[in-house]
Amino acid sequence: MSVEKPLQPLSPEYEEYVNKDSEALVRVIKLRVWYPLVRGIVISKKKVKYVKAVNDVTFTIRQGEIFSLVGESGCGKTTLGKAIARLVPVTSGSVMIYLDGKEVDFARLNEKEVRMYRRYVQVIFQDPYGSLNPRLKIRDIVAEPLYVYGIAKKKEDVDRLVMKMLEQVQLTPPQDFLDRYPHELSGGQRQRVAIARALILRPRLVVADEPISMLDVSLRADILNLMMDLKDQFNLTYLYITHDIATARYVGNRIGVLYLGFLVEIGDSDKVVFNPAHPYTRALIAAVPTVDLEKKITDIPIKGDVPPNPINLPEGCPFYPRCIYARDRCAKERPPLIKIDEEHFVACWYPL
Amino acid sequence: MSMVEVLKVTNLKMWYFLEDGSKVRAVDGVTFTVFRGKTLGIVGESGSGKSSLAMTLIRILPLNAKIVEGSIEIATDKGFVDIVKLNESELRSKIRWKYISVIPQGAMNALNPFMKIGDQIVEAILLHENISKKEALERAKNILKYVGIDPSRLDSYPHELSGGQRQRAVIAMALATYPRVIVADEPTTALDVITQAQVIKLLKELQKKFNFGLIFITHDLSLIAQIADYVAVMYAGKIVEYGPLEKLFKEPLHPYTRALLEAIPRLYGEKRRLRGIPGTPPDLRSPPPGCRFHPRCPYADDICKKEEPQLKSVGDGRLVACHLVG
Ligand SMILES: Nc1ncnc2c1ncn2[C@@H]1O[C@H](COP(=O)(O)OP(=O)(O)OP(=O)(O)O)[C@@H](O)[C@H]1O
Ligand SMILES: Nc1ncnc2c1ncn2[C@@H]1O[C@H](COP(=O)(O)OP(=O)(O)O)[C@@H](O)[C@H]1O
Ligand code: SF4
Ligand code: SF4
Ligand SMILES: [Mg+2]
Ligand SMILES: [Mg+2]
Numbered sequence: 001m002s003v004e005k006p007l008q009p010l011s012p013e014y015e016e017y018v019n020k021d022s023e024a025l026v027r028v029i030k031l032r033v034w035y036p037l038v039r040g041i042v043i044s045k046k047k048v049k050y051v052k053a054v055n056d057v058t059f060t061i062r063q064g065e066i067f068s069l070v071g072e073s074g075c076g077k078t079t080l081g082k083a084i085a086r087l088v089p090v091t092s093g094s095v096m097i098y099l100d101g102k103e104v105d106f107a108r109l110n111e112k113e114v115r116m117y118r119r120y121v122q123v124i125f126q127d128p129y130g131s132l133n134p135r136l137k138i139r140d141i142v143a144e145p146l147y148v149y150g151i152a153k154k155k156e157d158v159d160r161l162v163m164k165m166l167e168q169v170q171l172t173p174p175q176d177f178l179d180r181y182p183h184e185l186s187g188g189q190r191q192r193v194a195i196a197r198a199l200i201l202r203p204r205l206v207v208a209d210e211p212i213s214m215l216d217v218s219l220r221a222d223i224l225n226l227m228m229d230l231k232d233q234f235n236l237t238y239l240y241i242t243h244d245i246a247t248a249r250y251v252g253n254r255i256g257v258l259y260l261g262f263l264v265e266i267g268d269s270d271k272v273v274f275n276p277a278h279p280y281t282r283a284l285i286a287a288v289p290t291v292d293l294e295k296k297i298t299d300i301p302i303k304g305d306v307p308p309n310p311i312n313l314p315e316g317c318p319f320y321p322r323c324i325y326a327r328d329r330c331a332k333e334r335p336p337l338i339k340i341d342e343e344h345f346v347a348c349w350y351p352l
Numbered sequence: 353m354s355m356v357e358v359l360k361v362t363n364l365k366m367w368y369f370l371e372d373g374s375k376v377r378a379v380d381g382v383t384f385t386v387f388r389g390k391t392l393g394i395v396g397e398s399g400s401g402k403s404s405l406a407m408t409l410i411r412i413l414p415l416n417a418k419i420v421e422g423s424i425e426i427a428t429d430k431g432f433v434d435i436v437k438l439n440e441s442e443l444r445s446k447i448r449w450k451y452i453s454v455i456p457q458g459a460m461n462a463l464n465p466f467m468k469i470g471d472q473i474v475e476a477i478l479l480h481e482n483i484s485k486k487e488a489l490e491r492a493k494n495i496l497k498y499v500g501i502d503p504s505r506l507d508s509y510p511h512e513l514s515g516g517q518r519q520r521a522v523i524a525m526a527l528a529t530y531p532r533v534i535v536a537d538e539p540t541t542a543l544d545v546i547t548q549a550q551v552i553k554l555l556k557e558l559q560k561k562f563n564f565g566l567i568f569i570t571h572d573l574s575l576i577a578q579i580a581d582y583v584a585v586m587y588a589g590k591i592v593e594y595g596p597l598e599k600l601f602k603e604p605l606h607p608y609t610r611a612l613l614e615a616i617p618r619l620y621g622e623k624r625r626l627r628g629i630p631g632t633p634p635d636l637r638s639p640p641p642g643c644r645f646h647p648r649c650p651y652a653d654d655i656c657k658k659e660e661p662q663l664k665s666v667g668d669g670r671l672v673a674c675h676l677v678g
Contacts, residue, residue, distance in 0.1 A: 072544040186632050216397045216571060221615040222628030243544060250617040250626070273619065287549035289574040290619045293601055297549040297578055307514055 031093035068252030126210035128190035267344030364422035378404035380589035393580030470506030516547035595670035
């Protein structure tokens with residue numbers, strides 16, 4: 001695979017936006033995650049095909065912000081989040097995180113260093129049913145990270161920390177929950193346990209991967225509110241992954257739009273929602289159902305209903321095959337992110 | 353334009369009887385009407401009895417389920433027929449699919465993986481209508497065109513289709529016998545927003561063309577806003593509020609409906625703190641006495657804990673079951 005040629009060219013203005021960002025906690029640079037498709041015996045390394053899930057993504061996540069990452073199913077959101085937390089191997093690029101006054105490249109940590117640093121980056125997964133070990137009691141699920149990192153060893157210390165944490169995620173009184181199993185809790189309660197487990201080590205960055213999409217509407221607001229409250233209390237920074245652009249804007253300072261593993265638009269969340277500049281962002285917003293009766297979804301400005309194929313990327317603009325504004329240039333040249341406003345960049349030759 | 357009734361459901365109760373002697377009152381006294389060419393949206397949290405209601409309407413139920421009361425009257429060429437009173441063979445040969453068909457929740461993922469899409473549609477037609485195989489195949493081709501799948505895909509297997517195309521194929525099956533009523537149970541839940549929007553648009557177009565009454569079931573009020581003409585809000589096996597879409601959304605009357613609407617962020621609205629609904633939906637084996645919403649209701653009063661509020665008219669074609677309203 002050719003690592004030399006960037007999959008998405010960088011414009012000088014975007015490079016500056018990222019490199020000169022003085023508030024950055026995380027600086028993701030040309031991050032690429034390709035999953036090898038290994039079928040049967042691999043005869044020649046050259047012939048291996050890849051699922052090109054994340055393609056040279058560059059952006060920052062600022063200290064104390066909520067960065068919302070949106071895009072349709074399969075566009076690489078989870079993979080990007082997991083790569084930042086070092087839960088999947090990074091193919092190329094870097095993930096610079098500022099910790100204890102120095103910059104650590106998470107993509108280049110060795111196994112020992114991964115164990116040392118991973119506590120600073122925690123993940124809350126989409127599925128509150130699948131992500132908690134069904135055979136462990138809530139006490140042990142929440143306490144496990146403490147043991148792994150040797151933070152507390154004595155039972156009474158562990159119990160004290162766990163109870164305090166359960167209280168902080170509003171599972172009260174905590175004694176009622178310690179000895180229960182995940183299946184004895186409701187979906188919303190399980191997600192609170194997942195949050196407690198993620199926060200007990202006092203991470204700096206929390207990757208929240210669709211934390212509310214499996215919950216009933218009536219519970220979603222509470223979990224989002226809880227996450228916001230804990231952010232202030234624990235001085236957290238979030239990467240909030242969702243396919244729901246309405247909550248992305250509600251909680252997010254900035255929004256990044258991912259398509260086929262490419263970052264196609266990034267900016268202040270109100271700017272992205274009120275003035276989408278990329279044709280894909282526009283389609284995504286047009287398709288979102290909302291309770292506003294004035295905004296009916298009618299014609300989605302997009303071609304076909306065939307999902308994009310991450311194995312064979314289009315040569316030019318990744319959105320070209322479905323774009324209703326495409327022109328000749330789009331088929332041949334891949335657009336870089338260019339500035340269209342303060343805090344607003346788009347990767348399109350003919351922005352809206 | 354006068355409204356033509358195609359389905360009238362009255363005081364319908366369907367309970368599951370468990371081995372330990374308890375019963376789950378999944379559908380517990382539901383009344384509504386569906387009109388020709390119009391869409392009734394049924395919205396409720398998970399476990400509120402939506403899927404149970406859908407399958408009760410065509411009486412495809414597990415062995416431990418029983419319709420204990422009520423009627424389901426469907427408009428046929430010979431006037432209204434009560435589905436509850438028919439025996440199974442009459443129901444199968446004369447009513448089910450011919451007049452009313454259901455797209456069950458998760459149907460797009462339950463297609464037979466070893467059978468071509470075309471054959472599955474032809475089979476669905478032949479099972480319910482007395483026509484030749486050749487005619488059925490012709491019909492299948494046409495229906496596929498209507499739902500936006502190229503007829504050349506008749507020979508495709510389900511795994512060769514995208515999620516959106518599989519959902520279209522399932523809609524084609526429900527439509528293939530030109531029923532008067534189609535019940536779609538969460539037809540877009542597994543799809544991403546763009547595909548979902550395309551499926552919603554398709555359902556609306558097909559309804560214009562074929563004039564069927566549609567029952568659209570979802571847990572998502574924002575989808576209701578897109579497709580429904582009338583809305584029924586379901587809570588713990590009961591309808592707690594019913595009314596025309598605009599009125600219900602502009603001025604929700606039942607505290608539960610209000611809370612649901614408050615919990616949803618608006619795309620262009622002011623960024624305010626969202627309000628959730630405290631507590632969880634009740635266990636339908638032992639629902640709370642009185643108003644089933646009372647443990648979660650901020651307005652609950654003494655009477656709410658004792659007396660069950662009845663669904664009553666409050667004018668404007670609206671119905672509400674709450675002691676505070678009406
Ligand atoms: N372990 C893996 N091996 C091979 N391919 C994978 C693996 N994990 C994900 N993929 C593929 O990578 C692409 C991106 O997947 P990813 O899960 O990151 O998407 P997503 O945006 O989170 O989608 P969703 O909204 O459905 O959660 C998809 O084509 C997916 O099938
Ligand atoms: N076969 C069954 N036997 C017993 N209880 C059931 C069965 N199917 C569903 N239920 C129960 O009936 C209630 C309503 O379920 P369901 O109709 O699936 O709700 P919804 O579709 O609104 O999520 C739930 O309490 C559920 O657990
Ligand atoms: S670059 Fe061309 S194809 Fe790509 S989004 Fe812009 S107009 Fe469409
Ligand atoms: S009847 Fe009482 S408890 Fe029920 S919704 Fe009305 S006010 Fe609330
Ligand atoms: Mg994902
Ligand atoms: Mg259901």
